[in-house]
Amino acid sequence: QQPVQSPQAVILREGEDAVINCSSSKALYSVHWYRQKHGEAPVFLMILLKGGEQKGHEKISASFNEKKQQSSLYLTASQLSYSGTYFCGTESNNAGNMLTFGGGTRLMVKP
Amino acid sequence: ETGVTQSPTHLIKTRGQQVTLRCSSQSGHNTVSWYQQALGQGPQFIFQYYREEENGRGNFPPRFSGLQFPNYSSELNVNALELDDSALYLCASIPRGRDTEAFFGQGTRLTVV
Numbered sequence: 598q599q600p601v602q603s604p605q606a607v608i609l610r611e612g613e614d615a616v617i618n619c620s621s622s623k624a625l626y627s628v629h630w631y632r633q634k635h636g637e638a639p640v641f642l643m644i645l646l647k648g649g650e651q652k653g654h655e656k657i658s659a660s661f662n663e664k665k666q667q668s669s670l671y672l673t674a675s676q677l678s679y680s681g682t683y684f685c686g687t688e689s690n691n692a693g694n695m696l697t698f699g700g701g702t703r704l705m706v707k708p
Numbered sequence: 709e710t711g712v713t714q715s716p717t718h719l720i721k722t723r724g725q726q727v728t729l730r731c732s733s734q735s736g737h738n739t740v741s742w743y744q745q746a747l748g749q750g751p752q753f754i755f756q757y758y759r760e761e762e763n764g765r766g767n768f769p770p771r772f773s774g775l776q777f778p779n780y781s782s783e784l785n786v787n788a789l790e791l792d793d794s795a796l797y798l799c800a801s802i803p804r805g806r807d808t809e810a811f812f813g814q815g816t817r818l819t820v821v
Contacts, residue, residue, distance in 0.1 A: 599750065627807065628797065628812075629809075631728035631812075636814075637814060638712070638812040638813055638814045638815065639751070639812045640812075641809035644807060644808075644809065646807055650807075652807065652808075652809075661721075680784070681714070681775075683818070684750050684751070685713075686751075691807075692764055693739065693756070693758070693763065693764070693802075694739070694741060694756070694800075694802050694808065695741065695753055695756050695764045695766070695812055696741075696753060696810075697741075697753065698751045698752070698753075699750050700749055700750050701749070701750050
């Protein structure tokens with residue numbers, strides 16, 4: 598069953614902050630975050646693992662609540678380049694990067 | 709750029725036909741996953757290949773099949789195309805080891821008419 602992302606869409610002004618949430622009905626081993634711009638490949642942002650380890654880009658922050666099977670991506674001081682669709686991908690076991698993606702959150706940053 | 713190339717970029721096929729999509733992985737990446745992305749939706753996992761063997765499969769029928777070659781490039785084959793197969797097909801090249809990022813290609817846009 599795919600994770601549920603919220604909100605479905607958000608519009609920001611440059612410099613504003615946003616939080617994107619990802620919620621699963623299954624126990625999770627990891628959560629992966631990607632951003633996809635229109636007509637482009639999804640680009641890796643971060644992996645959050647059960648037990649607290651995180652791997653990703655320094656300017657991106659996220660949290661993973663294992664008990665609630667939820668993850669949140671925090672976008673601070675947004676820039677125009679942050680625009681795109683954000684996807685969370687989840688794994689329920691350490692199967693090796695076979696992800697179940699959510700439906701996406703469309704983010705638009707305006708000047 | 710991720711260094712992962714897919715071909716062709718666009719393709720139009722007729723219902724009932726067969727199609728082969730290709731993916732060239734990054735050097736040193738021994739695992740490739742294929743995803744189907746319908747318009748406005750998130751990618752759906754089709755299957756994964758590791759060292760030329762199918763390593764895992766999503767909820768797709770057997771008419772979706774794949775190959776991985778010794779140089780780790782990969783193919784996705786779809787037989788008996790249906791209108792609902794129209795989508796963007798993405799391949800993801802994955803480095804050795806677990807808990808790593810996947811490098812996606814730009815995809816092949818398949819339209820079935």
